[in-house]
Amino acid sequence: MARRKKIYEGKAKILYEGPEPGTIVQYFKDDATAFNAQKKDVIEGKGVLNNRLSEFFMTGLANIGVPTHFIRRLNMREQLVRSCExxxxxxxxxxxxxxxxxxxxxxxxxxxxxxxxxxxxxxxxxxxxxxxxxxxxxxxxxxxxxxxxxxxxxxxxxxxxxxxxxxxxxxxxxxxxxxxxxxxxxxxxxxxxxxxxxxxxxxxxxxxxxxxxxxxxxxxxxxxxxxxxxxxxxxxxxxxxxx
Ligand code: C5P
Incomplete structure (x- = not known):
């Protein structure tokens, strides 16, 4: 797959430019931080779980008419989302x-x-x-x-x-x-x-x-x-x- 342009890296996620205008790829890392990053660790599998769980909640919200940025899950760690301010x-x-x-x-x-x-x-x-x-x-x-x-x-x-x-x-x-x-x-x-x-x-x-x-x-x-x-x-x- 072609390398994507990184837009932003946060404590638990990385955002990449999406394949179409107005889209973003949201990558879930395994990094865990607390107390404003004073406590840090890498928890194997956390990113995979959060990707799936966030998909589940965002899809459920869309089903009851609550608008979200979620478009679709791409793979174990990534989902396609709508870009927003x-x-x-x-x-x-x-x-x-x-x-x-x-x-x-x-x-x-x-x-x-x-x-x-x-x-x-x-x-x-x-x-x-x-x-x-x-x-x-x-x-x-x-x-x-x-x-x-x-x-x-x-x-x-x-x-x-x-x-x-x-x-x-x-x-x-x-x-x-x-x-x-x-x-x-x-x-x-x-x-x-x-x-x-x-x-x-x-x-x-x-x-x-x-x-x-x-x-x-x-x-x-x-x-x-x-x-x-x-x-x-x-x-x-x-x-x-x-x-
Ligand atoms: O720390 P506090 O009690 O204010 O957190 C309230 C809720 O907001 C908790 O569920 C916590 O996980 C969440 N939270 C968060 N990100 C932050 C601060 C709080 O997800 N930066």
Whole structure:
């Protein structure tokens, strides 16, 4: 295959120019990072699992009418996606207190929240992706009011979909992060779900045991990350069970 032009290399993925205008090839690496890349490792097979899982979630979202950047999976590690202008925000939805929210607000991990809470972080590695308010977003022009309305709508629809899919296989969706991008269609523009949806960007707890099936396994040294992600993929029927 002809060598592709690299557009961007991030912590877990590489983006290459796609075969047609307006497309990008998204390559999933095995690299795992946490705490703004202060902790790093290579987890064999993680990229393959996340490629499959992100395909599964993005396809499911498209089926219920939530627009995403996903076009098709190309191979074990690559998928073809629509190119878009990424809004410089990480959009986090929380159903249960955990992670940075628990730390910041002193709410015990596992506390059910009264309703889903949407938070925004500025995508900026140097600053460690700081939490920002809608006031910051409006004042600094990172997104318009219309964008913010669309972002909340998208985020809550993703939350409903993912929560349901996970619940069906005995997993609690504690929280997750999405990124959204802008695409132009004639005179119109709209926002679509971009980047990836995978156990790297969600907190997933087994409903019965509370076992972590997400990147916290790596962040907190709780065992094998590949085993955790494989468990999620098998429960969802994305990967066959080996026994
Ligand atoms: O660390 P924190 O509790 O704020 O993370 C909330 C959710 O967002 C978690 O599911 C985490 O995996 C995800 N996240 C992410 N990428 C980041 C920060 C958080 O996927 N840079």
């Amino acid at each position: 990424i809004i410089p925000l990480e959009i986090i939805v929380r159903n249960t207190a955990a992670g940075s929210m628990s730390k910041r607000l002193g709410i015990e991990e596992g506390t059910q929240l009264p309703r889903p809470i949407v938070e925004y972080c500025l995508k900026n590695d140097e600053l460690g992706d700081p939490l920002v308010s809608e006031e910051h977003i409006a004042a600094f022009g990172w997104a318009s009011q219309q964008d913010m309305d669309d972002i909340v709508h998208l985020a809550l629809r993703v939350n409903d979909f993912l929560s349901g899919v996970m619940l069906a296989v005995g997993i609690k969706l504690v929280d997750f992060k999405i990124e959204v991008g802008r695409v132009y269609e004639g005179d119109f523009q709209r926002l679509i779900v971009a980047d990836e949806i995978s156990p790297d960007s969600c907190r997933l707890w087994d409903i019965e045991t509370g076992k972590h099936l997400d990147k916290d396994v790596f962040r907190r040294d709780l065992g094998s990350l590949t085993d955790a992600y494989t468990e999620v993929a098998q429960r969802l029927g994305v990967m066959p069970r080996s026994n």
